[in-house]
Amino acid sequence: MTQPVPAAQEQLSEVQHRAVSELLRVSPVADDLARRFEAAGFTLALVGGSVRDALLGRLGNDLDFTTDARPEDVLRLVRPWADAVWEVGIAFGTVGLRKDAHEGAEGAEGGAAQSFQIEVTTYRSEAYDRTSRKPEVSYGDSIEEDLVRRDFTVNAMAVALPAKTFIDPHGGLEDLARRELRTPGAPEASFSDDPLRMMRAARFAAQLGFEVADDVVAAMTAMADRIGIVSAERVRDEFNKLLLSPDPRKGLRLLVDTGLAERVIPEIPALRLERDEHHRHKDVYEHSLTVLEQAMDLEEDGPDLTLRLAAILHDIGKPRTRRFEKDGRVSFHHHEVVGAKMTKKRMTALKYSNELVKDVSRLVELHLRFHGYGTGEWTDSAVRRYVRDAGPLLSRLHKLTRSDCTTRNKKKASALSRAYDGLEERIARLQEQEELDAIRPDLDGNDIMRVLGISPGPEVGQAYKHLLELRLENGPMERDEAVAALKEWWAGREDSF
Ligand SMILES: Nc1ncnc2c1ncn2[C@@H]1O[C@H](COP(=O)(O)OP(=O)(O)OP(=O)(O)O)[C@@H](O)[C@H]1O
16 A cells, blocks of 8 residues: 555544544443443444444544444343344344443543444455345455445444444545545445445535545446446435435535436436526526525524425426526416425335325415515415415425525525524414413302302403403413402402492
């Protein structure tokens, strides 16, 4: 191997430093497990994404291990040690488990509990593809055999435990320091083994911010058709991870530029409408990517798949509805309705849940409604209908609609955002009004008559009004309290005569 240049050397030592502290953090649990395997004559190594993430200083509590022990031995070894064991993946060589650990006395938190999600997979000697659910798996005997079948060099490193021996036969550490995705062997061979890896390249680029090596991009472009043999569920899961990453624009661009998107979600590349010489409309593809990023900026509780799907898909009805009108303008009439139908069709083909398909297509359908608001005052009933039609999607619709403004014209943008502020204020006011309108006293007319032993008459109305005042003033009361308050009011009233 060539010696790293000094700059890379510096990066490597920073990488090593991070890795050491990450490994020390998980060590008590990982070493404990490894000693059990060692005592039984087996090896155990931290592997794949866990090693990559340790080197990047972002290892969480999900740990992946690889071993020469067969699944039935793994089960035997982990059962007495783990807090829970899952056997769902056992036919494919994977045992899942949870280990709850307490930090040692010297731990900064002084005894805080941590829960580790662990997967132990037996060495594979064939294409590493644990989600394709092939009926048979063949196991290997060496870790090198296992690592060469992994997707990218940065995912093909291991740390044998408890000795902490670093195993990196494909130069993953250097690629990680260079932030580059390369395959352990020729990319064409790797993608023939499992075409999903092409999607994974785009996903990791988006997730880690790495560049994809030129030969890998070339193979993705040449072999894009092959993605057709992969199940919709596997494609969807990778697409979701890409979309939920910190930089989905980067991953989506790769999918579109290599032709993978054409096979997987052709509505996105179709957004690249050729603009006419008068540039009468903006580039819908670039606009959609920007809307996606603007929507991400408005997320409050972490990445939101529903919102992100709606943002990237909101204009997919445009290419089909584009008309050049006689007056020289361009129109996209009903693109939101057409887009909602297209969304439903594509998401169903990708095997998304009915719930998500319904939510995303609803947002696509509603994304334009607000534009009617800007043109004139909405009646209260139009505002109520907007709220009712959005239902639980209202806060996402607010975010989508606000992000849908990508104009460079600052005046136009701030007018739109002010109009939306106005709408949100009105919604809040109406909602408050309706909540108040819905408030009833804690006892109704019949209760009042029964408690006071009176018949219908103006006193019942007065008693009702008094209880409503109390309800508005103090909030809900227990029944006993309300009865007592009613009697008190009645006695006070009689006294005043
Ligand atoms: N289709 C595949 N082809 C080759 N190797 C794979 C494949 N899927 C998973 N792997 C290997 O298994 C490891 C774990 O896979 P997984 O899909 O959980 O990704 P990860 O790298 O752990 O990232 P994340 O946890 O964010 O999904 C990978 O790092 C890689 O070594």
